[in-house]
Amino acid sequence: MLAMPLLLLHLVFFMEINAVEETRYGLEGQSVCLDPRGQPPFDSAKWSHEDENIISNNNINPEFEKKINYYESNYTLCIKTLAKEDNGIYTFSHEVKFKNIHNKYRLKVQAAVPKPALNVTLEQVNSSTGVCIFTVNCSVQYNTKIHRLQSECNKDGCQSAYKTFSHINITISSENGTLTCTSNNHVSSKEDSRVIEEFCFSGFNSGHQEHTNYPVWIVTFLVAVLFIIIIFCFVARFILTRHKNQPRVIQSQPLEQPSQPRISTSSAQADSYENIDSENTNENSVCEEESDKVRTIYCVLDPLPTSEGPGAMDQPHQTHTVYSVIQRPKV
CATH class of the missing domain: 1.20.5 (Single alpha-helices involved in coiled-coils or other helix-helix interfaces)
Structure with a gap:
Protein backbone atom coordinates (compact mmCIF):
# COMPACT_ATOMS: atom_id res chain seq x y z
CA MET A 1 0.00 0.00 0.00
CA LEU A 2 2.92 2.37 0.64
CA ALA A 3 4.40 1.79 -2.80
CA MET A 4 1.39 3.22 -4.61
CA PRO A 5 1.57 6.75 -3.04
CA LEU A 6 5.32 6.89 -3.69
CA LEU A 7 4.74 5.99 -7.31
CA LEU A 8 2.12 8.71 -7.69
CA LEU A 9 4.44 11.23 -6.04
CA HIS A 10 7.23 10.26 -8.42
CA LEU A 11 4.95 10.74 -11.42
CA VAL A 12 3.87 14.16 -10.18
CA PHE A 13 7.43 15.45 -9.83
CA PHE A 14 8.97 13.89 -12.91
CA MET A 15 6.15 13.91 -15.43
CA GLU A 16 6.44 15.97 -18.62
CA ILE A 17 4.03 18.84 -19.14
CA ASN A 18 3.32 19.48 -22.82
CA ALA A 19 1.94 22.87 -23.74
CA VAL A 20 -0.56 23.41 -26.53
CA GLU A 21 1.03 23.44 -29.98
CA GLU A 22 0.93 26.83 -31.70
CA THR A 23 1.03 27.28 -35.47
CA ARG A 24 3.22 30.03 -36.89
CA TYR A 25 3.58 31.13 -40.52
CA GLY A 26 6.64 32.59 -42.18
CA LEU A 27 7.17 34.26 -45.55
CA GLU A 28 9.67 32.45 -47.74
CA GLY A 29 12.99 34.31 -47.80
CA GLN A 30 12.14 36.34 -44.68
CA SER A 31 12.64 35.69 -40.95
CA VAL A 32 10.43 34.52 -38.11
CA CYS A 33 11.06 34.66 -34.35
CA LEU A 34 9.83 32.19 -31.73
CA ASP A 35 9.59 33.15 -28.05
CA PRO A 36 9.68 30.68 -25.15
CA ARG A 37 6.25 31.74 -23.77
CA GLY A 38 7.31 32.07 -20.18
CA GLN A 39 9.20 34.17 -17.68
CA PRO A 40 12.98 33.66 -17.60
CA PRO A 41 15.24 32.43 -16.19
CA PHE A 42 14.79 28.87 -17.33
CA ASP A 43 16.67 25.82 -16.12
CA SER A 44 18.14 23.45 -18.71
CA ALA A 45 16.71 25.53 -21.56
CA LYS A 46 17.05 24.24 -25.10
CA TRP A 47 15.52 24.67 -28.57
CA SER A 48 15.07 21.78 -30.99
CA HIS A 49 13.77 21.28 -34.50
CA GLU A 50 12.03 17.93 -34.83
CA ASP A 51 14.59 15.57 -33.22
CA GLU A 52 17.67 17.78 -33.58
CA ASN A 53 18.86 20.20 -30.90
CA ILE A 54 19.52 23.79 -31.98
CA ILE A 55 20.32 25.38 -28.59
CA SER A 56 21.30 23.55 -25.42
CA ASN A 57 22.23 25.52 -22.29
CA ASN A 58 23.00 28.58 -24.48
CA ASN A 59 25.31 26.55 -26.70
CA ILE A 60 24.51 26.75 -30.42
CA ASN A 61 24.69 23.74 -32.67
CA PRO A 62 27.36 24.62 -35.30
CA GLU A 63 25.06 23.41 -38.08
CA PHE A 64 22.60 26.21 -37.25
CA GLU A 65 25.01 29.11 -36.62
CA LYS A 66 24.36 30.76 -39.99
CA LYS A 67 20.68 29.93 -39.97
CA ILE A 68 19.53 31.43 -36.66
CA ASN A 69 19.84 34.35 -34.30
CA TYR A 70 19.60 33.48 -30.61
CA TYR A 71 19.04 36.00 -27.82
CA GLU A 72 20.22 34.65 -24.47
CA SER A 73 18.53 37.40 -22.47
CA ASN A 74 15.02 36.22 -23.29
CA TYR A 75 15.73 32.86 -24.99
CA THR A 76 14.14 34.00 -28.27
CA LEU A 77 15.01 32.01 -31.40
CA CYS A 78 14.87 33.66 -34.86
CA ILE A 79 15.14 31.60 -38.05
CA LYS A 80 16.56 33.54 -41.02
CA THR A 81 16.03 33.19 -44.79
CA LEU A 82 13.10 30.83 -44.47
CA ALA A 83 12.81 27.95 -46.90
CA LYS A 84 10.61 24.91 -47.32
CA GLU A 85 13.01 22.72 -45.37
CA ASP A 86 12.49 24.94 -42.30
CA ASN A 87 8.95 23.65 -41.93
CA GLY A 88 8.23 21.49 -38.91
CA ILE A 89 7.88 21.57 -35.14
CA TYR A 90 10.16 23.76 -33.02
CA THR A 91 10.18 22.96 -29.29
CA PHE A 92 11.43 25.03 -26.37
CA SER A 93 12.10 22.78 -23.35
CA HIS A 94 13.09 23.67 -19.80
CA GLU A 95 12.63 22.44 -16.20
CA VAL A 96 10.46 23.92 -13.48
CA LYS A 97 10.68 22.20 -10.11
CA PHE A 98 11.74 18.91 -11.66
CA LYS A 99 9.04 19.17 -14.29
CA ASN A 100 9.87 19.19 -18.01
CA ILE A 101 7.99 21.92 -19.85
CA HIS A 102 7.68 21.77 -23.65
CA ASN A 103 6.36 24.76 -25.65
CA LYS A 104 5.87 23.77 -29.28
CA TYR A 105 5.52 25.75 -32.49
CA ARG A 106 4.51 24.31 -35.83
CA LEU A 107 6.19 26.49 -38.43
CA LYS A 108 4.73 26.68 -41.94
CA VAL A 109 6.77 28.53 -44.57
CA GLN A 110 4.73 29.94 -47.44
CA ALA A 111 5.66 31.75 -50.65
CA ALA A 112 4.08 35.09 -51.50
CA VAL A 113 0.92 34.77 -53.55
CA PRO A 114 1.00 36.09 -57.15
CA LYS A 115 -1.33 38.75 -58.47
CA PRO A 116 -4.64 37.20 -59.57
CA ALA A 117 -6.05 37.48 -63.09
CA LEU A 118 -9.54 38.97 -63.29
CA ASN A 119 -11.44 38.23 -66.53
CA VAL A 120 -14.94 39.42 -67.47
CA THR A 121 -17.27 37.70 -69.94
CA LEU A 122 -20.33 39.66 -71.07
CA GLU A 123 -23.48 37.55 -71.15
CA GLN A 124 -26.20 40.08 -71.96
CA VAL A 125 -26.08 43.84 -72.62
CA ASN A 126 -29.05 46.04 -73.52
CA SER A 127 -28.81 49.78 -73.03
CA SER A 128 -32.49 50.41 -73.72
CA THR A 129 -33.62 48.16 -70.87
CA GLY A 130 -30.61 48.81 -68.65
CA VAL A 131 -29.53 45.19 -68.55
CA CYS A 132 -25.88 44.22 -68.21
CA ILE A 133 -25.10 40.69 -67.07
CA PHE A 134 -21.59 39.31 -67.02
CA THR A 135 -19.45 36.61 -65.43
CA VAL A 136 -16.31 37.28 -63.42
CA ASN A 137 -13.55 34.68 -63.40
CA CYS A 138 -10.67 35.01 -60.96
CA SER A 139 -7.68 32.70 -61.36
CA VAL A 140 -4.40 32.37 -59.47
CA GLN A 141 -1.44 30.11 -60.25
CA TYR A 142 0.24 29.01 -57.03
CA ASN A 143 2.63 26.11 -56.45
CA THR A 144 2.30 24.97 -60.10
CA LYS A 145 -1.49 24.71 -59.72
CA ILE A 146 -4.17 27.03 -61.11
CA HIS A 147 -6.96 27.90 -58.69
CA ARG A 148 -10.18 29.48 -60.01
CA LEU A 149 -13.26 31.19 -58.62
CA GLN A 150 -16.31 32.40 -60.56
CA SER A 151 -19.20 34.75 -59.80
CA GLU A 152 -22.29 35.98 -61.66
CA CYS A 153 -22.66 39.77 -61.71
CA ASN A 154 -24.69 42.64 -63.14
CA LYS A 155 -24.22 46.36 -63.59
CA ASP A 156 -24.84 46.95 -59.87
CA GLY A 157 -22.11 44.58 -58.74
CA CYS A 158 -21.40 40.98 -57.84
CA GLN A 159 -22.45 38.66 -55.12
CA SER A 160 -19.40 38.13 -52.95
CA ALA A 161 -17.66 34.81 -53.47
CA TYR A 162 -14.97 33.16 -51.37
CA LYS A 163 -13.09 29.88 -51.64
CA THR A 164 -10.28 28.33 -49.63
CA PHE A 165 -7.73 26.09 -51.30
CA SER A 166 -4.89 24.12 -49.75
CA HIS A 167 -2.42 27.05 -49.47
CA ILE A 168 -4.34 30.03 -50.81
CA ASN A 169 -7.66 31.88 -50.55
CA ILE A 170 -9.52 33.66 -53.39
CA THR A 171 -12.22 36.31 -52.93
CA ILE A 172 -14.44 38.16 -55.44
CA SER A 173 -16.12 41.32 -54.20
CA SER A 174 -17.61 44.56 -55.56
CA GLU A 175 -17.96 48.01 -54.10
CA ASN A 176 -18.84 51.41 -55.60
CA GLY A 177 -18.86 50.04 -59.15
CA THR A 178 -15.47 48.36 -58.85
CA LEU A 179 -14.83 44.62 -59.02
CA THR A 180 -11.99 43.23 -56.94
CA CYS A 181 -10.34 39.83 -57.07
CA THR A 182 -8.11 39.08 -54.08
CA SER A 183 -5.66 36.24 -53.52
CA ASN A 184 -4.06 35.80 -50.12
CA ASN A 185 -2.49 33.37 -47.69
CA HIS A 186 -1.20 33.80 -44.14
CA VAL A 187 1.84 35.86 -45.16
CA SER A 188 0.85 37.91 -48.27
CA SER A 189 -2.04 39.35 -50.26
CA LYS A 190 -2.48 40.59 -53.85
CA GLU A 191 -5.47 41.91 -55.79
CA ASP A 192 -6.68 42.94 -59.24
CA SER A 193 -9.64 45.23 -59.94
CA ARG A 194 -11.81 46.44 -62.82
CA VAL A 195 -14.32 49.26 -63.11
CA ILE A 196 -17.71 48.03 -64.30
CA GLU A 197 -18.10 51.02 -66.63
CA GLU A 198 -15.09 49.83 -68.63
CA PHE A 199 -17.04 46.95 -70.13
CA CYS A 200 -20.66 47.71 -69.23
CA PHE A 201 -22.63 50.67 -70.61
CA SER A 202 -23.29 53.66 -68.40
CA GLY A 203 -25.48 56.75 -68.27
CA PHE A 204 -28.83 55.11 -67.46
CA ASN A 205 -29.86 58.21 -65.55
CA SER A 206 -29.61 60.43 -68.66
CA GLY A 207 -32.04 59.00 -71.18
CA HIS A 208 -30.58 55.48 -71.29
CA GLN A 209 -27.72 56.61 -73.45
CA GLU A 210 -25.06 54.07 -74.23
CA HIS A 211 -21.44 55.02 -73.70
CA THR A 212 -18.38 53.12 -74.71
CA ASN A 213 -15.25 53.63 -72.68
CA TYR A 214 -12.15 52.72 -74.60
CA PRO A 247 13.54 80.48 -108.38
CA ARG A 248 15.60 80.11 -111.54
CA VAL A 249 18.39 82.64 -111.43
CA ILE A 250 19.60 84.20 -114.62
CA GLN A 251 22.79 86.11 -114.24
CA SER A 252 23.41 88.96 -116.63
CA GLN A 253 26.54 90.97 -117.19
CA PRO A 254 27.81 93.46 -119.75
CA LEU A 255 28.65 91.73 -122.97
CA GLU A 256 31.35 92.59 -125.40
CA GLN A 257 30.25 93.53 -128.85
CA PRO A 258 30.64 90.52 -131.11
CA SER A 259 32.82 90.92 -134.17
CA GLN A 260 30.30 89.04 -136.26
CA PRO A 261 26.96 88.82 -134.47
CA ARG A 262 24.51 86.32 -135.84
CA ILE A 263 21.24 88.16 -135.48
CA SER A 264 18.10 87.84 -137.46
CA THR A 265 16.12 91.10 -137.40
CA SER A 266 12.77 91.38 -139.03
CA SER A 267 12.18 95.09 -138.44
CA ALA A 268 13.32 98.02 -136.40
CA GLN A 269 10.63 97.39 -133.72
CA ALA A 270 10.65 93.61 -133.81
CA ASP A 271 12.44 91.43 -131.34
CA SER A 272 15.47 89.50 -132.45
CA TYR A 273 15.85 85.77 -131.80
CA GLU A 274 18.63 83.34 -132.40
CA ASN A 275 18.99 79.61 -131.89
CA ILE A 276 22.24 78.77 -130.18
CA ASP A 277 23.73 75.31 -130.29
CA SER A 278 24.77 73.79 -126.99
CA GLU A 279 28.23 73.09 -128.29
CA ASN A 280 28.77 76.44 -130.10
CA THR A 281 27.76 79.53 -128.12
CA ASN A 282 29.32 82.90 -128.90
CA GLU A 283 30.70 85.45 -126.47
CA ASN A 284 27.78 87.92 -126.95
CA SER A 285 25.38 86.02 -124.74
CA VAL A 286 25.36 84.98 -121.17
CA CYS A 287 24.14 81.46 -120.89
CA GLU A 288 23.58 79.44 -117.78
CA GLU A 289 22.77 75.81 -117.42
CA GLU A 290 20.98 75.00 -114.22
CA SER A 291 22.19 71.44 -113.74
CA ASP A 292 23.36 68.38 -115.55
CA LYS A 293 19.85 66.96 -115.52
CA VAL A 294 18.12 70.05 -117.00
CA ARG A 295 18.72 70.45 -120.73
CA THR A 296 17.70 74.13 -121.00
CA ILE A 297 19.96 77.13 -121.68
CA TYR A 298 18.92 80.70 -121.00
CA CYS A 299 20.73 83.50 -122.87
CA VAL A 300 20.46 87.25 -122.65
CA LEU A 301 21.57 89.36 -125.65
CA ASP A 302 22.57 92.99 -125.74
CA PRO A 303 19.81 95.40 -126.68
CA LEU A 304 19.86 96.39 -130.33
CA PRO A 305 19.26 99.96 -131.50
CA THR A 306 16.27 100.25 -133.80
CA SER A 307 17.85 102.82 -136.07
CA GLU A 308 20.75 105.14 -136.49
CA GLY A 309 20.52 108.86 -136.47
CA PRO A 310 19.73 111.72 -134.24
CA GLY A 311 16.48 110.25 -132.97
CA ALA A 312 17.94 106.93 -132.09
CA MET A 313 18.82 107.93 -128.53
CA ASP A 314 15.23 108.85 -127.76
CA GLN A 315 13.95 105.38 -128.49
CA PRO A 316 13.80 102.95 -125.55
CA HIS A 317 16.22 100.08 -125.55
CA GLN A 318 14.84 96.56 -125.66
CA THR A 319 16.40 93.52 -124.01
CA HIS A 320 16.36 90.45 -126.19
CA THR A 321 16.26 87.00 -124.62
CA VAL A 322 16.92 83.77 -126.44
CA TYR A 323 15.33 80.62 -125.01
CA SER A 324 16.63 77.41 -126.46
CA VAL A 325 15.98 73.79 -125.53
CA ILE A 326 18.89 71.49 -126.28
CA GLN A 327 18.54 67.74 -126.31
CA ARG A 328 21.61 66.12 -124.90
CA PRO A 329 22.73 62.90 -126.47
CA LYS A 330 21.85 59.86 -124.38
CA VAL A 331 24.83 58.07 -122.92
Missing part, protein backbone atom coordinates in the same frame (compact mmCIF):
# COMPACT_ATOMS: atom_id res chain seq x y z
CA PRO A 215 -8.91 51.86 -72.88
CA VAL A 216 -6.58 54.82 -72.48
CA TRP A 217 -3.78 53.23 -74.50
CA ILE A 218 -6.04 52.82 -77.56
CA VAL A 219 -7.05 56.49 -77.49
CA THR A 220 -3.43 57.57 -77.04
CA PHE A 221 -2.31 55.39 -79.95
CA LEU A 222 -4.98 56.77 -82.31
CA VAL A 223 -4.14 60.38 -81.39
CA ALA A 224 -0.43 59.74 -81.98
CA VAL A 225 -1.09 58.15 -85.41
CA LEU A 226 -3.32 61.07 -86.43
CA PHE A 227 -0.68 63.57 -85.34
CA ILE A 228 2.03 61.78 -87.35
CA ILE A 229 -0.18 61.73 -90.47
CA ILE A 230 -0.86 65.48 -90.18
CA ILE A 231 2.84 66.29 -89.77
CA PHE A 232 3.70 64.09 -92.77
CA CYS A 233 1.12 65.85 -94.96
CA PHE A 234 2.44 69.30 -94.02
CA VAL A 235 6.04 68.30 -94.69
CA ALA A 236 5.18 66.70 -98.04
CA ARG A 237 3.19 69.75 -99.13
CA PHE A 238 6.01 72.08 -98.10
CA ILE A 239 8.59 70.08 -100.08
CA LEU A 240 6.40 69.99 -103.22
CA THR A 241 5.62 73.71 -103.00
CA ARG A 242 9.25 74.60 -102.53
CA HIS A 243 10.26 72.42 -105.46
CA LYS A 244 7.71 74.04 -107.77
CA ASN A 245 8.44 77.61 -106.72
CA GLN A 246 12.22 77.30 -106.66
